[in-house]
Amino acid sequence: MAAQDPDPTAEFRRNESWLFDTTAGAYVRKTAVALLTLVVFAFVLFPLYWMVVTAFKTTAEIQQIPPTVFPNDFSLEGFRLVVESSIQAGGYTSLFANLFGWQASSAIDIDILSLVLNSLKVAIGAGAIALVFGTAASYVLSRRDFAGKNALMSIFLASLMFPGTAIMVPEWELVSALGLFNTHLVLIFIYGAMTAPFVVWLMKGFFDDFPDSIIEASRIDQCSSIETFWYVIVPMARNSLIASFIFAFLLAWNELVFALTLLDNSRYTVPPGLLTFVQGFNTQWNVVAAASIIISLPVLLGLAYIQRYFVQGLTGGAIKG
Amino acid sequence: MSYSKQARGSFESVSERIPEGVKVYLPILPVTALVGLFILYPIAQAIYSSFFNKDLLAPSEAEFIGLANYAEIWSNPTIHQVLWNTLIWVVVGSSAAIVLGFLMGWLLHEKLPYTSVASAIVLIPWVLPRVVGASIWQFMFGGSQGIINELLVQLGVIDEYIVMLGSTELSLWPPIIGMIWRLAPLFALLTLTSLQGIDEHLYEAARMDGATPWEQFRFITIPMMRYNLAIGFLLMLIYNIRNFSMIWVMTKGGPGVSSSTLPVMIYRTAFVDFDVGLASALSLILFIVLLVFSYYYIQVYDQVRGDV
Structure with a gap:
């Protein structure tokens, strides 16, 4: 039925505004909506994107000015430092050295x-x-x-x-x-x-x-x-x-x-642990971002x-x- | 069968000995006790402490000083600035989050595909651990490598990087922007859910009657969403005024008190300056404001339940 008579109400739906009644108006509306979508969602998503790319940058790249929008070298240094620092702080250094012949050593301090x-x-x-x-x-x-x-x-x-x-x-x-x-x-x-x-x-x-x-x-x-x-x-x-x-x-x-x-x-x-690290001297942001991703995972699963x-x-x- | 008989035996032997009138209250007791001790009692404690000159490290040497803490709030220009900051924070932060959140919810409902996936992604800023979200914004607003400085330079707004978080004039704004980012998704979710709850037939009927899109929005969408919008509005106010983490992570309320709101000031007064009496008096101001907001929240909540 709908196919024969697509919109019986069309003539009643005429609007006063050229935005709704003309082709040009429709394009203006569509462009405005698209731009709006872009700006709004860029605002929401960019910080998340920034956290993820920061986590995969090297420490050298983090300190670059201006910052790079894509990581030049895809690096796991941030995650490695988080893991090593936990191993060190937990006193498992010798265990890992014996088991895997791998000396965990980390200059940062976040357990x-x-x-x-x-x-x-x-x-x-x-x-x-x-x-x-x-x-x-x-x-x-x-x-x-x-x-x-x-x-x-x-x-x-x-x-x-x-x-x-x-x-x-x-x-x-x-x-x-x-x-x-x-x-x-x-x-x-x-x-x-x-x-x-x-x-x-x-x-x-x-x-x-x-x-x-x-x-x-x-x-x-x-x-x-x-x-x-x-x-x-x-x-x-x-x-x-x-x-x-x-x-x-x-x-x-x-x-x-x-x-x-x-x-x-x-x-x-x-939360206070991460805060202490963030507010510490000479914050290494790739480590912060890597740690942030790790601790955000349960939240995203729960969401x-x-x-x-x-x-x-x-x-x-x-x-x- | 056997297990249920056993269980029945043990349940009944306990339950038979308790009179019926008391039994109703038993399951409610633990929650009430917990809430009473850890949430309601502290409020009474704050009222009491606010009349004392009390040091956090030597609470036993507290000295009764009557209303002196309140007089201090009344006359101290630093606290006035904090209250002013709080007002700006709540008004600007809430209205921006509401406008942006409404737009997001509307776009998700009307204009974008994959609504359920998209809305889950949009909600991430709200559920992300508070400290994580705030850290990202601190990094982005950073004075030496911050991406926002770079963006502003590229756009020609500023000539060189500025240290926004360390500036007395500017430091209030980056945390507000971070907070808008955190709260807008919540409002978007409320908007989206209530838009989805509106019966399509209403619009159809309105179109039959010749309603323009604007009229449909004004006379169907808004009235149908009024309770959710009211709840969302109150939640924005409540979350904004009681926020601590966004400011504390990004600026610690500084420099000076330029980016401090009431919660940050309470923390600093109690745990940096050790002045429990003044901090308690400040807490009470915050408490009273929250009480007013909560009162309206409950009113709306009751309305919603009454209507359904």
């Missing part, structure tokens, strides 16, 4: 391996806390009504807005008073507290939509409410649970303020998964992409 291990520890811990506590709470908040429920949900939502800079000073005082300064444990708790409310909101959205008939069916099969939750609902919620965990993991992986103020540099996670849940959480589940 990515231990930073990553610290971050993994904190991020997995925070993810687990947020997931378990958040999901348990969200189930009850979705299924039961009780006094103060809406207020509690609002407090959780508001608490997502504060962490970081607004409370770093009193947080320092609290952590010192608890005797937990310079422990990864306290960061796990804080990141858990920062992300659990998000998990509550995300999972509550899931439970609100969960069909009652399934729960009734399991009740007829003599499941208690806890059993229904554990054996029926949790398996079906797998995707949302994974998204919740990734969200908490990424926040902990990226967080700078608390890691910087509540840890000594011996126990730094990735692919959580993108749509992320919008859902921010907008109250109004739109489900």
Whole structure:
């Protein structure tokens, strides 16, 4: 039908503007859109491109003026320095010398391996806390009504807005008073507290939509409410649970303020560790870029998964992409 | 079957002993305790500390000074400059990120192929570790080898490389540009998702009624997106005002306080100058602003949920 009569509304769609009614106008529009696209996306993508090419330049090329837009020599020096420096800082130099006959020696000082291990520890811990506590709470908040429920949900939502800079000073005082300064444990708790409310909101959205008939069916099969939750609902919620965990993991992986103020540099996670190196004397940018790429990989993997849940959480589940 | 019976036994033996009225609250308790201790309690602590002259390294020797910290904020021109910087940062950074993000979202939805892949790529600046993004911009704005200096020279804007990050007049702007780069993709994603959520039939009906593209945009697109735009707007304000990493990595808030906003000033006051009392008072200002933004955020959020 559409083929016979391509656009029955054409005559009603006439516009007042020459931009829409003439061929010249169409070209102007198309050119404008193309230019706009180019400028906007160059702004977004160029810094990423710059990070990648910088990582593959030699140290000599980094210091060249003017900078080269493509690397002259495709070099892995940046990555090599990161790895060697980690080997050295971790005290594995002799091990590698014996095993491979390869003497790791690095003039730079950035121990990515231990930073990553610290971050993994904190991020997995925070993810687990947020997931378990958040999901348990969200189930009850979705299924039961009780006094103060809406207020509690609002407090959780508001608490997502504060962490970081607004409370770093009193947080320092609290952590010192608890005797937990310079422990990864306290960061796990804080990141858990920062992300659990998000998990509550995300999972509550899931439970609100969960069909009652399934729960009734399991009740007829003599499941208690806890059993229904554990054996029926949790398996079906797998995707949302994974998204919740990734969200908490990424926040902990990226967080700078608390890691910087509540840890000594011996126990730094990735963000303050990289910061120290960047702000150090005579920064070697190919090493920074190489290290940046390494520590960004988990984030990029997680992104692919959580993108749509992320919008859902921010907008109250109004739109489900 | 056998495993479920076993599990039921252990669950029930615990759960039978707890009265029903209390049981509802149990699963909520851990989150509430965690949030209460690590997020809400510190706010109360900040109120308390703001009335003291307190040294970070000797907190036990704190001395009650009433409102002196607030008087200091009221009269100190350095802090005024920081507040002014914060205002510029929030207004310029948010509006630029919103305009750019809206354009990006619209282009992704209307004009570009491979929308899902393209939007994931566009979102990278937002999810990249904060320090990584800020480091890239610091490198690009570098005074001796920075690509942005080279670009400006090529375009004829400047004659020779300038040290933007070390200049009192200019240092506020590079971090704002970095922040726009980080936040615009988030707004683009919100725009894109809400554009995708609009029913095509609405446009069809409008076209039947003779609506021009502009009218369709004005009377369908914008109204349909209003909640998401409101949420996006508030998120831009919130993320901009509480940002620390972009500035701290690029300029450390310097030279002087020329590129410091409130969060950077709080950090410097507490952890460089060790003045916990003044830093707490500054934190409270930031907290109150965030509270206002959050209030509106929750209002919009409730509206969204009420409408769906």
